[in-house]
Amino acid sequence: MTNPLVPGGVSAAQAEPSLIHAAESGDNTKVENAIASDAKIDARDAQGRTALLAATHANQVKTARLLIDAGADVNAKDEIEDSPYLYAGARGYLEILKMTLAHGADLAATNRYGGTALIPAAERGHVDTVQTLIKAGVDIDHVNKLGWTALLEAIILSDGGPRHVEVVKLLLDAGGDVNLADKDGVTPLQHARQRGYDDIARLLEKAGAR
Structure with missing residues (x-):
């Protein structure tokens, strides 16, 4: 026993x-x-x-x-x-x-907002984490309950600083859809321009954003 x-x-x-x-x-x-x-x-x-x-x-x-x-x-x-x-x-x-x-x-698991791990990592500018999740194979263009992708959150909820610029570059280099708009039809480029995020806007334009 x-x-x-x-x-x-x-x-x-x-x-x-x-x-x-x-x-x-x-x-x-x-x-x-x-x-x-x-x-x-x-x-x-x-x-x-x-x-x-x-x-x-x-x-x-x-x-x-x-x-x-x-x-x-x-x-x-x-x-x-x-x-x-x-x-x-x-x-x-x-x-x-x-x-x-x-x-x-x-990798397909989602949080209470319907987002993958990649989306909040992008929002918060965790560059190494974003890179790791991309390499692991997380869906780059997953859309959460708010209608946002990782790319959109890296713009809408960011400060537009160097870390978020790098996150945007990583997402674009990984094939993220540069023109996938939010639920209101506003594109990543439009969001970047509205916020005066010039470095991010240039990256998006170079990637074919409209």
Whole structure:
């Protein structure tokens, strides 16, 4: 008969909340003990978060690696439809993102706005993340519930600075549709001109934007 107690005399049933808290705080000893005691690695807290998502929220890279190596689901969503993969992409947590991509990340997964990981990464100007997601094969021209692609969000919700200029260049070089308009029929070039984003407008024009 196996011992139902984990180190410290905590029952396996009590271990999951402890695992999630330990993951969020980066307490790798507790995480390792919970894994060794066969705690349910994908158990959820009140917000629907798994330990891996909690670790991802806090960008706890070493903890995330422990959990992923132990089989944690990189696609498990919480109550607001974030997963470790989607959240790492959106926040530009590149090391965790790469781990999720290497362990079965669903490239077609979408967040509560109906967007892929690429769209918020583009919006926030996470250049390396955008490059990584493009290389992984995420749909460049996916349209979210707002009617926006990654290219549109890199213009509409950006400051037009150097990071967003580079993001736009990456998306265009990857074959992004330069004339795919928003739901109101406004094109990326029109948005760029309206905001005075001259560097982005020049890139779009060079790519054949109308």
